Amino acid sequence: MRYEGNLYRPPSEARSLIIQATIGCSHNQCTFCSMYKDKQFRIRSLEEIMEDLETAKKQFPKVERIFLADGNALALKTEKLKEILLKIKELFPECQRVSIYSGPKDILRKSLDELKTLNELGLSIAYLGIESGSDNILTKINKGVTAQEITEAGKKIMASGIKLSATIISGLGSKENWEEHALASAKVASEINPDYLALLTLLVQPGTKLYEDVNSGKFQLLTPKEVLKETKVFIENLDLDNCVFRSNHASNYVTLAGTLSQEQDKLLNTIESALEDEGDNFIKEEGFRRL
Numbered sequence: 632m633r634y635e636g637n638l639y640r641p642p643s644e645a646r647s648l649i650i651q652a653t654i655g656c657s658h659n660q661c662t663f664c665s666m667y668k669d670k671q672f673r674i675r676s677l678e679e680i681m682e683d684l685e686t687a688k689k690q691f692p693k694v695e696r697i698f699l700a701d702g703n704a705l706a707l708k709t710e711k712l713k714e715i716l717l718k719i720k721e722l723f724p725e726c727q728r729v730s731i732y733s734g735p736k737d738i739l740r741k742s743l744d745e746l747k748t749l750n751e752l753g754l755s756i757a758y759l760g761i762e763s764g765s766d767n768i769l770t771k772i773n774k775g776v777t778a779q780e781i782t783e784a785g786k787k788i789m790a791s792g793i794k795l796s797a798t799i800i801s802g803l804g805s806k807e808n809w810e811e812h813a814l815a816s817a818k819v820a821s822e823i824n825p826d827y828l829a830l831l832t833l834l835v836q837p838g839t840k841l842y843e844d845v846n847s848g849k850f851q852l853l854t855p856k857e858v859l860k861e862t863k864v865f866i867e868n869l870d871l872d873n874c875v876f877r878s879n880h881a882s883n884y885v886t887l888a889g890t891l892s893q894e895q896d897k898l899l900n901t902i903e904s905a906l907e908d909e910g911d912n913f914i915k916e917e918g919f920r921r922l
Contacts, residue, residue: 632686633679636670640698641758641796642880644730647696650683651675652715656702658734661762662772662844663803665836667702677711684718694723696730703734705757709745716752730756735776738784746791756794759785764819765811768804772841778819785823795825801865802833802858806851809861817868824871830878830887832858855884856906862887863902866895 635654640647655670687694697719705712719726731754738746738757763769764778776784788795799820804812820828835845835852844850853861862878862885869876871891876898878887885905889898 632683632690634700636667636701638700639666639702640700641730641732643796644696644698647698647730648687648691648694649698649700650680650687650715651701652680652699652704652707652712652731653701656734657706658736658775659702660773660775662840663762663800663833663836665839668838670701672702674707677714680715681718684715684722688722693725695725695727697723697726697728699729699731702732703737704731705733705737705741709741709749712749712754713752716749716754720753726753728755729753730758733757733759733784733788735759735781735784738787739780741787743787743790746787746793750792754793756796757788759788759795759797759825761785761797761816761819761823762800763803763812764799764815764817765804765808766815768808768812768815772803778815782819782822785819785825789823789825794827795823796827796829797823797825798829798831799865800831800833801861802853804861806853806857809853809857810864813861813864814868817865817870821868821870825874827875827877828871828891829880830862830865830876830883831880832882832884834882858884859902859906863899863906866891866898866902869895 634651640649653674655667655672657672659667659672716729719729761781762772762774766778769778785795785797797820799816835842841850845852869891874891876889876891885901887898887901
């Protein structure tokens with residue numbers, strides 16, 4: 632088996648067999664993202680992918696989870712994805728789930744029937760980076776899509792039967808637009824109502840456009856407590872039904888976990904307690920996130 636370049640995967644795919652269907656990310660222009668900068672995007676040949684699956688079968692006789700990488704493997708044509716999923720069924724009949732990174736445009740290019748077919752063949756989870764629900768912020772970070780397009784893509788995945796795991800990045804609006812970011816992101820997330828919703832905290836990576844903007848003063852990072860205030864506004868305005876919410880990534884200042892909307896008050900109480908803390912617990916972390 633081969634894996635080209637640095638490996639990126641969702642935390643929940645730690646124990647999954649990872650198969651590269653694409654190399655890199657077809658967009659790869661988001662100002663905050665340092666992933667896949669060492670790769671030129673291309674789609675791997677079906678022969679290479681099948682060979683990796685065959686090799687994996689020899690090394691790992693029993694595989695229950697498979698993650699199709701790289702950045703937006705859903706960019707593959709539906710027929711090619713169908714062949715990959717059928718091969719997975721043949722080689723690993725015990726496989727319980729196949730998951731994939733997906734970009735909004737890749738979802739929108741596929742019909743609902745195509746997505747339903749992929750789900751029937753075993754594609755069970757799609758990961759979607761919403762990042763922000765604000766068109767203003769999406770333009771600034773060069774996401775390449777509008778909030779409406781992200782909403783339509785998320786709803787289409789949900790309608791197909793494929794479970795959706797979506798992410799928002801707190802702090803992405805800067806000091807200037809933090810409230811807009813919180814409110815607009817809550818609106819988009821609520822309209823989509825994903826199965827899983829994760830809130831990460833912005834980490835500024837060297838070599839990115841955002842890193843340059845922070846150093847020049849063009850982008851002002853939120854302080855730890857400002858991040859928590861933004862998170863509070865975000866959660867207060869969420870209207871979700873049976874959505875598993877997590878904010879427990881290494882980037883987050885406070886660990887939050889619950890099912891929304893059932894445990895909304897619990898999450899808000901945790902944030903309130905953190906905001907009332909007059910110690911230096913958060914300040915110690917600030918330099919790490921700044922640069």
